[in-house]
Amino acid sequence: MPGKTKKPKKMTAREKAARAEAKKRLQEKGVIPPDKPKLNRKKFAKEILTEWEAAEEKADLAFYLYQAVFNMVGKDMREVTPEQVGVLKALKIALETRKFTEALKAEGRAQYTIGEYVDKVFAPIMRL
Structure with a gap:
């Protein structure tokens, strides 16, 4: 059949x-870089969150957070990586949280339960 490609064996x-063996030789010669160690995600998260919590001038960090987010995602993304999906989900949570709090104000409410927030905002986005 025309147009069908064969699977490589x-x-x-x-x-x-x-x-x-060829890869090992090329790495020893310095032609290709050595294998990168895997990121310890749990340790990385703990270090970053500790540093974030210790940072002073939280309002000042909002500018840098905005800058970091839009360095990772933008209108001209060709392919969307899993990391970018995570950033986009965080943006969606922020937008939906604003809608949620505005709806509460319209109802004359100032408080809500965690379950209500999870059901209406967080869980639907995380299921995407």
Whole structure:
């Protein structure tokens, strides 16, 4: 059938070993960079949150947070990475939180339950 492409055949164990050896040699020569260590996500999150909480002038950080967000996402994104989806979900939560609080004010309410907030704002976005 025209237009169909063949799937590449699976590499044999010998081919995989040869590639791994070639990669190792090239890394030793400095032709390609060494493997990057995996990010310890839990440790990274703890460090960043500790630093954020310790920071003074929280209002000043709002400008830098805005700048950071729009350095990661924008109208001209070609591909959307999982990291960018996370940033976009955070933006959506902020927008929906504003709508939620405005609706509460319209009802004459100033308080709400955590469950109400989770059901109406947080959970629907996290399910996306």
